[in-house]
Amino acid sequence: MAEVPAIELKNITKTFGPIVANKDVCLVANRGEVLSILGENGSGKTTLMNMISGIYYPDHGQIFIDGKEVEIKSPKDAFNYKIGMIHQHFKLVDVFTATENIVLGLKDEGRYNLKKSAAKIKAIADLYGFVLDPNKKIYDMSVSEKQTVEIIKVLYRGADILILDEPTAVLTPQETRRLFSVLTRMKADGKTIIIITHKLNEVMEISDRVSVLRKGEYIGTVLTKETSESALTEMMVGKKVELNIDRSEPQNPEDRLIVAGLNCENREGVKVLDNVSFTAKSGEILGVAGIAGSGQRELLEAIAGLQRLESGSIIYNNPKTKEQENLRNKTPIQIRELGVRLSFVPEDRLGMGLVGNMDLTDNMMLRSYKKGHTAFLERSKPKELAEQIVEELEVATPSISTPVRRLSGGNVQKVLVGREIAAAPTVFMAAYPVRGLDINSSYLIYNLLNQQKEKGVSVIFVGEDLDVLIALCDRIVVLSSGKVTGIVDARKTTKEEVGLLMTKTFGDAEGGEK
């Protein structure tokens, strides 16, 4: 096999402020091959591909196309070098047909001759085995058809190098198989295909070589036929990092929240929670691990009363009254009225947990503004609480009347976590509470979670860093595509075990405790 590198990256570095998204990444993709880019969330895969497709511009490093150094300053430049990217979130005009979307923005003479363009689209579709009606409107299309339009859009523009960002995340297994057969034909036609993914089985199935990124750094490239899923997992998650997080033994754990058989569909009718069952105990930290979008958000929102469920039950054991309450499909107000003290730190801090344009005091009131019998707000207690949180959690803010959106990410999170803890919860849920936080703020949050646990609170922690999950939690529920693929003892498990459970796509959930 004569290897002609179609595209080569040398020492690409990209930083966003203090965050290094890519550091000295080197990559080679050849003509007529499928290269997988594998890595956890936040490992810099998408940033890297955005630099090839002209959306970002690298701080350092070189890009070579067919052996010649090039500068890609805009998506237009990328098109000129025959690079096409299919984004995870489709960029299509809903009320246009497939053909109209495909020719949109093109300057060639064909743009006013939609019949001719449609014929050309049909020819491309037939060549690679796509099924597509060029005259169908986008809003009538399924997710997989929309993806087909995106792929043909870049092929129509003559792309030889195709980058697909998590193309299978939105597809059913059957659609995935169809996509793979199309990719195989394109490969045979001499196209270079770069596919971003974190599903190991797909990597093994479709790609010729795999390049692995971890926390922005390039780890290495291996031939697919010479590697195995477990070897790739190790490259992806790395060696165990020692974290000095104190972990106490749970004291008198009682079943606090019994989640059984949760099923939930999103607006498109795709199952986002599939028969999820577990029990959260008092005085322990229950971790939830999974690739982003495996149902973590829906799970927490269902418990918090923000997500409608198709079926299942969420039983809360009230430690005071010893009564059992089913929280399913209750509103947050109803849940509070039942005397359930549930705190929730959502993933979207400024878009959900706090109001960015309001100051600290007004944000403290979010949960409690209804208190008091008058029609007017009572701001003195929230103000005290804001002052107390600023002092105890060392929030860096000019004053408590500063809008929270002006605070840095770590301080925003301290305000939010501080408020939720102040409600003296019996169940404390936190989604990605340390995302984007520096190391000190992260440890402060870990300590707060541990304090809650020692107070007998049942803590549910959705995390993305496996090292942290394993060091902090008592047990870990692993989700994959909305299913529980395992519940493991964090003291005995390994990153590889959790990593494998996270990427397990088919087969039944094992369930049960180990």
Next chain:
Amino acid sequence: MLGFHVVKRSKDATPWWIAWLIRIGAILLGALVCALVTVVLTGKDPIYVFTTMVNGAFGTERKLWSLLQGIAMLLCVSLAVTPAFKMKFWNIGAEGQALMGGLAAAACMMFIGESLPNWLMLLVMVVTSMLAGAIWAVIPALFKARWNTNETLFTLMMNYIAIQIVSYFICVYATGGSGKIDVINASSHIGWMPSIGGKAYLLNVIIVLALTVFMYVYLKYSKHGYEIAVVGESENTAKYIGIDVRKVIIRTMIISGLLCGLAGFLLVSGADHTISRDTIAGRGFTAIMVSWLAKFNPIVMILTSFLLVFFEKGSGQVSQICGLNASFSDVITGIIIFFIIGSEFFINFKIMKNEKEGK
């Protein structure tokens, strides 16, 4: 490549006084352009033009009261749309809501006639006007809450329906083929707002001032106001803390409609004493600007509505003296608004000279 590029100012680095300097500068610059346009059109010197404007607005006691009444009416409609806007519910239908209020007031005057004492009559009129405005406002809110229809289009369309209803009313009840309704109860003054100390508009002004204070307190210190702010900033946050978003939308639009209806009442009972398609005179739309320019702060809205009414009255005087038609005052107002809105761009962004790109 030499040139300029636009940089977003960081919110922390723009102190409030810089923002106000930019705004005042913009108004002065706008006034300058207005003067230039006037000089070109009339050939008079700019100082004369400005003194004519000031005269037109404040010149006589009658003019001063007309200015105050103009401010009060514009402010009243602006106060009405503000809670909806703060909730990010784009109520473009204040014109129709106020017109329905005015129609209700006029209808009371015509049909209940002179059988009630004036105080009771006024009470009946206030209640029916406000209800009419509220009904006109709550219809789009119900559709929004139930089927998530677009409130901008819906409220806008409701304006035209209101105007057609008033047209129908005029057709049927117009006096003697004149095509308009004459001053109602001209002799008995039943349903007319009483004048205080001979000042016909004083009561209107006092009512609107009280309303301004009420709206300020309502938005800033009441639980309702807090809910409106949360829903406006982020519907997700509202749901997260258990606010019933639909309920807040409907309730706030009822308040918005009630106040629009009140504005219609004040215009009919306190000033026109009749109803026409033009009773609201576009205030429902101008109010949107008043509210936005003041960043939804009712107290600041006194200032913005003064500014708009002042230029309208002042340029009206200029066009009268210099023999220009009424569109002249629209031109002047347009220029001023252009500069005020344009200044917001320079508050949020700054222009930087391009530096030579180094690699």
